[in-house]
Amino acid sequence: MAAQRKKNDDAVVLALACGATVEAAAKQGGVSERTVYTRLRDPEFQKRVKEARTDLVRRSAGLLSAASGEAVQTLLALMKESAPPSVRLGAAKAVLELGIKVRELAELEAELRELEANIKALGPPREVRTW
Numbered sequence: 001m002a003a004q005r006k007k008n009d010d011a012v013v014l015a016l017a018c019g020a021t022v023e024a025a026a027k028q029g030g031v032s033e034r035t036v037y038t039r040l041r042d043p044e045f046q047k048r049v050k051e052a053r054t055d056l057v058r059r060s061a062g063l064l065s066a067a068s069g070e071a072v073q074t075l076l077a078l079m080k081e082s083a084p085p086s087v088r089l090g091a092a093k094a095v096l097e098l099g100i101k102v103r104e105l106a107e108l109e110a111e112l113r114e115l116e117a118n119i120k121a122l123g124p125p126r127e128v129r130t131w
Helices: 002-017 022-029 033-040 043-078 085-122
Strands: none
Touching (some): 022 033, 043 085
């Protein structure tokens, strides 16, 4: 019985993490909508859904990163003189826009890491007494 519940919960978690409605997640997991709503009130279950969603996003980001080199090569090839001017212009705009976004993200990531290091250096929070 417990193994079946875990299997059902796993299916519901995955469905919800992928953006399914409660109705669709219930069907996917072979449970009632009421069961899904009950599970969603459980902080541990909510945590599982959030972790599954985070994992899906990380995997997608990894796949996109792996394909990005080829995408850049395609954009660079489209910028060559043999392509029609409108295609070259579109590729050039895309390269510039994406370059700016990637640079901004890299800078934000560096700043975030610096902030995290500064917070760690402060040590654990102290208890504040209020009178």
